[in-house]
Amino acid sequence: MATARICVLYVVLSTTLAEDFNLKHKPSTKPVRLFTEEELTRYDGSEEGQPIYMAVKGVVFDVTKGKEFYGKDAPYNALVGKDSTRAVAKMSLDPADLTSDTTGLTEEQLESLDSIFEGTYKAKYPIVGYTASRILTEDGSYNEAFKPEDQPHFQIKDEF
Numbered sequence: 001m002a003t004a005r006i007c008v009l010y011v012v013l014s015t016t017l018a019e020d021f022n023l024k025h026k027p028s029t030k031p032v033r034l035f036t037e038e039e040l041t042r043y044d045g046s047e048e049g050q051p052i053y054m055a056v057k058g059v060v061f062d063v064t065k066g067k068e069f070y071g072k073d074a075p076y077n078a079l080v081g082k083d084s085t086r087a088v089a090k091m092s093l094d095p096a097d098l099t100s101d102t103t104g105l106t107e108e109q110l111e112s113l114d115s116i117f118e119g120t121y122k123a124k125y126p127i128v129g130y131t132a133s134r135i136l137t138e139d140g141s142y143n144e145a146f147k148p149e150d151q152p153h154f155q156i157k158d159e160f
């Protein structure tokens with residue numbers, strides 16, 4: 001009898017744990033999201049067990065699997081929870097470069113940015129969304145330069 005109870009307990013526990021695991025490790029089939037700057041700050045790696053997000057060129061990547069680079073106390077933690085386009089382009093961790101602003105970057109830095117964007121971020125990390133500033137202009141109107149159809153995994157019908 002006692003053995004049966006232990007068995008039931010084991011099955012219940014393992015099912016609950018398995019469901020929990022599945023929830024946490026679902027492949028990213030969810031539609032992509034639009035992130036405000038404030039929302040993005042919640043994914044800065046400071047909380048253990050939470051996903052870590054970082055944007056490059058307005059595209060938000062889930063970099064959780066690169067925890068050794070981006071997690072709390074890891075060398076590139078300063079880059080996460082925000083759009084770090086300028087820092088990636090310049091290979092800089094200077095706080096002044098932790099921004100999406102690409103004003104005044106050299107041709108070489110822009111090329112380097114594109115190659116890291118393609119070769120590291122797009123190749124290695126799932127895309128979870130886009131920054132609001134990539135899609136909307138400062139007055140809140142639609143940014144004509146943003147072409148959803150050119151974006152990987154972007155299905156505009158899911159977003160709006």
Ligand code: HEM
Nearest residue numbers: 063066069076079087088089090091092093116120121124
């Ligand atoms: C002495 C200076 C540095 C050294 C020795 C260094 C070294 C490295 C190494 C060994 C990797 C791992 C490559 C791999 O395993 O795939 C890496 C990746 C990377 N580094 Fe650096 N790095 C330095 C400075 C910087 C700075 C200043 C930045 C500023 C943005 C930076 C940004 C990156 C990024 C974005 C990656 C890719 C991480 C990923 O795969 O997600 N590095 N670096």
